[in-house]
Amino acid sequence: MKYCKGVVITGENTMAVSDRCPVPEEPCPTGALIRPLIWSPCTSDAHLCATGCASLPYLVGKAMGHEMCGEITKVGAEVQDFHVGDRVIVCAVMPHWRSLEAQDGWGKQRQDNLYAGVDDPQRGGSFVEEYYIRDADMNLAHIPEGVTLEQAVMVPDMMCTAFEGVRQLDPAFGASVAVLGIGPVGLMAVRAAVLRGAGKVFAIGSRKGCFEVAQAYGATHLVDYHHENYLQQILAANGGPVDGVVLCGGGEAELSKGLSLLKKGGTLVNLSAYFSGQPIPIAPEVWGFGYGDKTIKGVGCAGGRLWMSRMAQLIAWGRVAPEKLITHRFHGLDQIPAAMDLFLQHDRSLIKPVIYND
Numbered sequence: 001m002k003y004c005k006g007v008v009i010t011g012e013n014t015m016a017v018s019d020r021c022p023v024p025e026e027p028c029p030t031g032a033l034i035r036p037l038i039w040s041p042c043t044s045d046a047h048l049c050a051t052g053c054a055s056l057p058y059l060v061g062k063a064m065g066h067e068m069c070g071e072i073t074k075v076g077a078e079v080q081d082f083h084v085g086d087r088v089i090v091c092a093v094m095p096h097w098r099s100l101e102a103q104d105g106w107g108k109q110r111q112d113n114l115y116a117g118v119d120d121p122q123r124g125g126s127f128v129e130e131y132y133i134r135d136a137d138m139n140l141a142h143i144p145e146g147v148t149l150e151q152a153v154m155v156p157d158m159m160c161t162a163f164e165g166v167r168q169l170d171p172a173f174g175a176s177v178a179v180l181g182i183g184p185v186g187l188m189a190v191r192a193a194v195l196r197g198a199g200k201v202f203a204i205g206s207r208k209g210c211f212e213v214a215q216a217y218g219a220t221h222l223v224d225y226h227h228e229n230y231l232q233q234i235l236a237a238n239g240g241p242v243d244g245v246v247l248c249g250g251g252e253a254e255l256s257k258g259l260s261l262l263k264k265g266g267t268l269v270n271l272s273a274y275f276s277g278q279p280i281p282i283a284p285e286v287w288g289f290g291y292g293d294k295t296i297k298g299v300g301c302a303g304g305r306l307w308m309s310r311m312a313q314l315i316a317w318g319r320v321a322p323e324k325l326i327t328h329r330f331h332g333l334d335q336i337p338a339a340m341d342l343f344l345q346h347d348r349s350l351i352k353p354v355i356y357n358d
Contacts, residue, residue: 001025006063006128007336012052013344015337021063023130029078032136034070034090038149039127039336039355042067042157043183044115046343047275055275059114065127065336066092066113069143069152070357072136079136087149089312090126091139092156093303108303112139127336129357141308144316150354151315154188154322157301158352159311162188162248164302165269166196169244174199176242178234178261179219181249182210184325184352185271187217189246191320194218202234202242205249207348213324234261247272252280259286259294267295328353 006021027033045064053059072086082088093116095107102110112134114125123132133139143152162185171177177198179189182205193201194217202221203214211222221237223230235241241263247254247270258268259282274280287294314320327350330339339353 004129005333006124007065007333007340008061008063009049009053009059011060013050014052015049015064015340017334017337018061018063021124021128023128023132027074027076027132027136028134029076030136031076031132031134032072032079032082032140033074034088034131034133035073036068036070036126036128036131036357037087038069038153038357039065040067040153040352041065041336041340041343043343044273046340047273048115049340050344051275055277056115062114063124063126063128064114064340065125066115067153067157068126068131069149070131073130075136082136082140082142087143089141089143089152089155089308090131090133091141091303091305091308092160093301094133094135094139095303097135097138097304108300111303127333129333138305139303141305141312144312147312147315148323149356150323150326151321152312153354154325154352155308155311155315158184158188158325159314159320159322160303160307161185161271161301163192163311164307165189165246165271165299166192168297168299169193169246169267169269171196171198171244173197175244176200176202176238177244177246178202178204178242178258179246179248180204180254180258180261181247181272182214183249186246186248187213187325187351188320188322189248189271190214190219191217193246195314195319200238200242202238204230204234209327209349209351213351216321216324231257231260241266245269252276252278255280255296256283256286259283259296262294264288265293267297269297269299271299325352326354327351330355331358333357
């Protein structure tokens with residue numbers, strides 16, 4: 001075992017660069033060691049930092065981060081499809097493919113990453129100088145020719161989460177879809193809904209920069225949730241409730257608001273993470289008093305090489321331009337706390353930051 005530098009959570013709203021992040025000298029037979037080339041913080045990193053990891057105390061002192069692309073420096077003897085020097089997208093959720101959950105079609109529900117609860121001295125997040133992955137062939141993806149690092153680093157979570165949500169929403173051609181919360185995941189959900197064949201796509205947010213990207217991604221209606229009657233505006237513009245809702249932001253009350261927009265027999269996909277520990281209220285009338293045949297799905301990020309490779313192909317062939325999400329750029333591992341602080345300070349100009357490892 002050796003140690004490298006990394007950015008760790010030290011308490012509520014605090015983080016620091018530590019030189020005590022463990023990494024093995026050699027990868028396991030199926031594993032690989034990766035030198036990060038670019039990182040991107042996420043709102044879930046910020047939520048955990050803001051709470052001081054009150055909900056997951058074992059993460060205090062461990063490296064943060066789960067969005068990264070890098071270059072392979074070592075591979076295990078059993079790795080078949082990746083080699084030293086390959087530039088790769090690193091999976092954000094790390095499904096454990098040798099599990100009963102994976103055999104049942106739910107590999108992402110048994111994970112091998114930081115936030116899934118792995119309490120292993122050799123595991124941590126990707127905000128480190130050298131990253132260790134235990135299943136390279138299944139949880140890495142090659143960066144296609146012509147795809148930039150800035151584009152590729154939006155794949156592991158922003159694209160993989162949003163496109164999985166829309167895949168499970170499964171809108172019919174021409175269906176109406178409301179995306180409630182157009183931060184980076186919500187914006188990717190807008191694009192996914194358009195590519196999936198939705199007709200009217202309502203992008204619900206409040207920031208000018210996000211509205212501009214949503215429009216570029218194909219949203220047909222831009223709705224400011226600060227307007228007192230914004231829910232009624234959507235119902236009027238759609239001629240009634242929408243076919244599907246993707247919930248990508250806000251607090252616990254937003255679930256009830258999303259259901260109020262949804263038709264009977266429709267589906268709401270929740271992509272938001274809730275860290276407050278408070279109950280989530282659902283008003284009986286928006287649920288049809290239990291008889292509305294409304295489906296609520298709590299959907300997590302899809303992972304694995306195949307899904308990431310498909311997302312990368314969407315970029316390579318010009319279907320998605322995820323770099324439009326990037327608003328801030330930094331250089332050097334020691335600048336990760338500054339990038340994270342944009343989230344903690346609720347900077348309204350922020351969509352996504354990236355940090356180059358140079």
